[in-house]
Amino acid sequence: MSIFFISSLNVSAQQPSEQSCCEKTKSGESCVYTSSENCDRRFKSSNEECSESSFCETGCCFNDDGTCSNSASKSTCESKSGLFNKGISCSSIQLCNKGCCILGDNYFMATKQQCQEKSNLYKNLKMEFNPDITDEFTCISQLQNKERGCCVQESECIYTDRLSCTEGSMPPEQSLVQSPWQQSENSQQASATGNAVSPLVNQQNSQQSNQQQNYIGTIFETGKYCSQVPLCGCKAKHHKGCYDGDVYWYDSCNNREGIAQDCDFSNNNLCSKDTLKCESLDCKTTFDKKAINGNDIVGYDGVPRRNGESWCEYDGAVGFGQDLVGSRHYRHLCISGEEFIEPCKDFREEFCLQATGKLQTFNILEAACISNRWKDCATTCNTAKDKKTSAQIKLAMQYDRTCCEDPMKSCFWSAANNENIKKISGDAQKELSSACTDLNSNEPSCQPGDYQSSDPGNGVCIPIVPPGLKFWNDENIEQAKKTEQATADPVKTCETAKRTCTTYFYKNLLTGYDWKKVNTICLKKDFALSAMSYCKSLGDCGTKYNIAGKFSKLAFKCETSDGPCKGNKHGLSYNFINLDWEKEVGGLDAYTKAKPLQTKDFDLNGYKGMGSPDNPYGLANMLVTSIGGIAGTVISGVGLLMPVTTTATTTVAASMPAITLGGEGALAGISGTGGAASGAATSVSWVPLFGILIALVVAAFTLVLQLTAETDQIDITISCLPWQPPYGNKDCEKCTNKEIMEKLNFDTCSEYKCKSLSQNCKWIPENEGSNRTSCITTNINDVNSPKIKPWPEALTKGFKITEFQNGYQITPSPEGYALVSFGILTDEPATCKYALEPNIKYDSMPADFGDVFIDNKHMLTLSAIPNKLNEIYIKCKDANNIANEADYLIKFKARGGKDLTPPIILSSSIKNSAVISGTSTPLSLSINEPSRCRYSNKETTYEQMENPMVCSTDSAINSPSAKFTCSTNLKINEGTNIFYFKCSDLSNNINKESYILTLTGSPQLKITSTSPSGELDLNTITIEATTEGGSNDGIAKCSYTLSSKTYLFNQTDSTEHSTDLPQLSIGSYSIPISCKDSIGNSADATISFKVTRDITPPNLMFVYKQDNTLTISTDEPSACEYSNKDFAFGSGTLMDGQDKDHTLTIEKTKYSIICSDSFNNTGSLFTIYP
Secondary structure, three states: OOOOOOOOOOOHHHOOOOEEEEEEEOOOOEEEEEEHHHEOOOOOEEOOOHHHOHHHOEEEEEOOOOOEEEEEEHHHHHHOOOEEEEOOOHHHOHHHOOEEEEEOOEEEEEOHHHHHHHHHHOOOOOEEEEOOOOOHHHHHHHHHHOOEEEEEEOOOEEEEEHHHHHHHOOOHHHOEEOOHHHOOHHHHHHHHHOOOEOOOOOOOOOOOOOOOOEEOOEEEEEOOOHHHOOOOOOOOOOEEEEEOOEEEEEOOOOOEEEEEEOOOHHHOEEEOOOOOOEEEOOEOOOOOOEOOOOOEOOOOOOOOEOOOOEEEEOOOOOOOOOOOEOOOOEEEEEEOOEEEEEEOOOOOOEEEEEEEEEOOOOEEEEEEEEEOOOOOOOOOOOOHHHOOOHHHHHHHHHHHHHHHOOOOOOEEEEEOOHHHHHHHHHHHHHHHHHHHHHOOOOOHHHOOOOOOOOOOOOEEEEEOOOOOOOOOOOOOHHHHHHHHHHOOOHHHHHHOOOEEEEEEEEEOHHHOOOOEEEOHHHHOHHHHHHHHHHHHHOOOEOOEEEOOOOEEOOOEEEEEOOEOOEEEEOOEEEEOOOOOHHHHOOOHHHHOOOOOOEOOOEEOOOOOOOOOOOOOOOHHHHHHHOHHHHHHHHHHHHOOOOOOOOOOOOOOHHHOOOOOOOOHHHOOOOOOOOOHHHOOOOOOOOOOOHHHHHHHHHHHHHHHHHOOOEEEEEEEEEEEOEOOOOOOOOOHHHHOOHHHHHHHOOOOOOHHHHHHHOOOEEEOHHHOOOOOOOEEEOOOOOOOOOOEEEOHHHOOOOOEEEEEOOEEEEEOOOOOOOEEEEEEEEEEEEEEEEEOOOOOOHHHOOEEOOOOOOEEEEEEEEEOOOOEEEEEEEEEEEOOOOEOOOOEEEEEEEOOOOOOOOOOEEEEOOOOOOEEOOOEEEEEEEEOOOEEEEEEOOOOOOOOOOEEOEEOOOOOOOOOOOOOEEEEEEEOOEEEEEEEEEEEEOOOOEOOOOEEEEEEEOOOEEEEEEEOOEEEOOOOOEEEEEEEEOOOOOOEEEEEEEOOEEEEOOEOOEOEEEEEOOOOOOEEEEEEEEEEOOOOOEEEEEEEEEEOOOOOOOOEEEEEEEOOEEEEEEOOOOEEEEEOOOOOOOOOEEOEOOOOEEEEEOOOOOEEEEEEOOOOOEOOOEEEOO
C-alpha cells in the first residue's frame, strides 16, 4: 500500500490568462477585449468578444451638446449622457443633420441644437438656421451675399445686397426689357389713372414694333454707394428720407446712403416723414371734435397726447338715454406721433370706456371699446312691471335690482329719490284723504300714514348706453339680413316702455255732485315726459335728436279712452298733442356735451415697462378684464350718484328716468317733478313708487267702487315706438364728417348714421370704403333718369372731344391697341354700364363703365380695336333705379396696329389675403382678352406651371356678350397658401410676371362647450356656448332653433355666446345651435335639458315667538302676508323679510298668514295664536 501526500500548487502562473471584453478598463479605455484583470470592476465585462457584447454594440450617439458620433459604443454614449441609436449611421438621424447656422453676421455649419446653444450664449444676436444648406462653402457664401453695394444695370443703378443684385440678372435671351424713355405716352397715362381696363377689348401693346431691344448685363460694386460709381450719374446726398426709424441721406437716384441723424426710440423719438428729422413720438396736438352746433363734446381732446395713449370720443352726450340717434363711440390713439381712429361697433353694440393710468411722473389715458350687454336690462331685469300686488312687486323688485347690478350686464339701476317720494306721495295722499272725506269712509287705508319710502332700493333697470336700433325697412333683402343680425328687434325693444295711466272721477251728495278726481297725475304733461324719458332710455325709441341736431317727435303716440290726447274731462284739461318737446328736454345744447364713461384709475407703477415709449401701456386689456365693476365705477366716474343739479354737463344722474311701473291690477301712477327748462339731464327726474302710489290709488278706487257714488274714468296710453327720422333732404351729406376725413383719413359714415339723418337719405353699400359718398339724397317722386355729359378732364392727353347730340367723338384717331381713357359726368349719383352695340337695356349691358360705385364721375380706360370705328354705348341708373332709355354714345376710329402685349389679369373672384374655410375653393380670374392661363405654387415660367385653368376664349371681341374668364378649384391647406398665375393670349403673348394670390386656410371652427344640461328648475333659462378655431380665433355668430324658428343669440359675435330663452313649459328639450364665423366656417351642437318647474308653494317649517315678535320660517324664499281675519293673498299686510324668515310685531291674539314664492305658487292660509 502506497501513501501519497499531495500539496496545493499555484498553477495560475503556469496557464494562459482569461480574456474578457471590458466595458471600461482600469486605464479608462472603453470596450477593449483584454485580460480580465485589466477590467475596471465598477463596470460590466463579458467573456465574449466586444462585438458580441450588448454594452459595447455600436451605433450613432447624439450627445447632449448637439454633436453626433458615428460608431460610438453604447456604454461610451450613455456615460456622456448621450442618446444612443443602435446600428445606424448618424446621417440617417435628422437631429444630426447639419445646416447653416447664422448668428448675426456669423455663418457656420452646425446641428440645430448646436446653433441654439450658441445663440443662448449670444442672446443679443438674431439666430437663423437653414437646414437646406448642407456644405460649408455655401453657408459661408451667404455672408458674401449680404454685402451691400451698387448694383449697376443698363437701365438703372440700385443700392442693394449682392444676392438681390445677382439673382435679378438674367441671361441675354431672357433679359429683354424696355427703357423708361421708350414707353409710350398712352401707357404712361393709363398707368397714372389707375382705372380698370375694359374686359371687352384688348389692351394696347406697350412695346412698339420699331422700339429698340436692350440687353442688360449686371455689375455689383461692393461697398460703394451708387453716387460713387461714375457710370450711374447719381448725385450724393441729394435729399433725406426715413428708414428704420432713422434719418438717412438719399442720392438723386433715390438710393439710400449714410445715416444723417440717428434717432433713439428709447428716448421717445423717431424719424418724422413730414419734417425728415428726429421728432418726438408724442402727438403734438389731437383732433378737437365739435358737435353739430359747434359745442365742444368733451374737454380733453385737442391737446397733446403721449405715444401709446388712447381716449374716448363721442358724437354728443353719452349714456342713459342721451345718445343721439345715429351716433357712435370711438377710440382715438396716439401712435408714433400720429392720431388714429378705431370705431367701436356701430349701433352702439360697443361703448367706449376709459381710465386714467397713474405713473410716477405723469398720468395717461387709456380707452377700450366694451361690448354693450344691454338686452337683459329692460326685459329679464324688469319683472316688477308685470306683478299685480304690492307684495309681488316688492319681491320682484329685489330680483330686478340684483339682476340689473350683475357686473356682466351693461345695465344701470335707476333708484327712487326720497324727496320726490315725499312730494308725489303727499299729493296722492291728499287726493285719497279728500276721497275718504267725500265718501264718509272709515276704511283703514283712510287713516293718516307716513308714505315715505321704506325701501329706497325701488327703481327700474335701464341700459347704461342705449343701443342703436334699425328703425327702417330695407329695400335690399340681403342687406336687411345683414343688419338684422347686428341689431335687436326695434319694436319689441321699445314696446317694453308702453305705459297706461288711469285717472278716476266720482261725485255724490257729499261732493255737491261736483266731480272729484283721483290720480290726476295721468293728465299732466309730466306723465308724457316721464313715459318718453323711460322710452328713450331703452334705445332709439320715442322722441329724440339725431346726430345732425334735428329733433323728431314722429314716434310719439298718445291715445285715450275718450279719443284724442287733448281735451277736458270733468273740468280737468289735458293736452299731450301740443307739447314743445325740444323745450321740455332742454334743447340741443344739453345733448351735445358728453361726460366720458370711465372706470377707476389704475396704478401702473408696478407694471414692467408701463409708461416707457418702447412698450405700449397695455391698459386697454386691463380695462376689459376689470369691466365687472362698470355699473358702480362708471357711475361714480360720471357723477351718477351725485345730487340732482341744474347743469346738464355736471351730472348725468337727473337724466335717469325712473318710472313707476305697475300691472293692470295695480293702477300705475307715474310721477315727475323736474323743471323743464333745466336741460336734458334734469328735465325729468322720475321716481318709481311701486308700493306706495299703487296702495294709495287702489285704496281710493276701492272706495269709489264700494260706496254710493257716480264714477267715471279716463285711460291715457303713451306708446313707445321705434324712433323715426325727420323729413327733408338737406342733411344726407353730413354723414361723412369732412374735417375728420381730411385730417384723420377716417370716414364716419355708416348705414345707421345715414338712415338717421332724414327719411330721404339712402345708403349705398357699394360705395363704402371707396372715398365716394355712401349716403345720398333721394326723392321718391323722382322719375327722371340721370343726365349724361362729357368729362373732358378724364380724356387721355393729346386727344380732344367733339360733342354731338347725346354723345361725343374722340379725335385724332389713336393707334390700334393704344390705351385710351375717357369719361362722363352725371347730374346725380348713378352707376353706369356700357355695351358695344346699341339699344341694349341697362340691366343686360355686359360691363360696368369704370367701376360699380354710385358717383357723379365715371371714367373708363380701354384699348382701341385697330382698323375699326370703336363705339361705346352707355346707360346710367340713379339711386331710384331709374335708367336711361336712350344710349349715350362715345366713338373713335383706331388706326392699324399689332398685338404684342400680354394679357392682363384684371381681378380674381377671391380677394388677396382672404381667409378660406374648407380644403378647397373655386376661383375665377377676369382677363382683358381671350387667354389661356395656368398656375403653380411656386414662381416659374408659364410653360412650367403644372396646373391649367379652364378658360373661355370667345374671339368675338366686338360682341357685348364676350366674357373672358379662367376658372379652377384651388386646393387649400391650413395656413398660408401662395398661388402664382400667368396667362398667354391668342397671339402667344405671355405674362413675364405672375399674378400672385395669397390665401390663408383657416382652422376648423369648433363648439367646445355648451350649457345647461340635466334637470332645471328655473324661470329664466340661459343657454351658452363657447367656440374656438375658425377664421378669427373662435369669434363667430351663433343661433339656436326653438319651435321650428331660428334666432340669433343675444350675446354673440364673440367666442362666448349666451341668450335667454322664453319661458318654457315643463318637459325635455333638445335645442340645436349653429355657429358660423365671418368666412363661413360652421359648427353645430345640441343643448339638451329637462325643465321641472317649481309648482310647489312654500311650506311652513318653524314658528317661534320672542318677546312681542313672531317669526315663521318657510322652506324657500317667499313673501308672506298676514291679517286678523281670513283673506286672499295680495290683500293682507306684508310681513318683514323676503327670504325664508318672516316676522311681525304681535298686537292681536290671532293671525291668519299666507305665503307665496317667486313663481306665484301661493300656499294655503294657516292660523297662528301667539
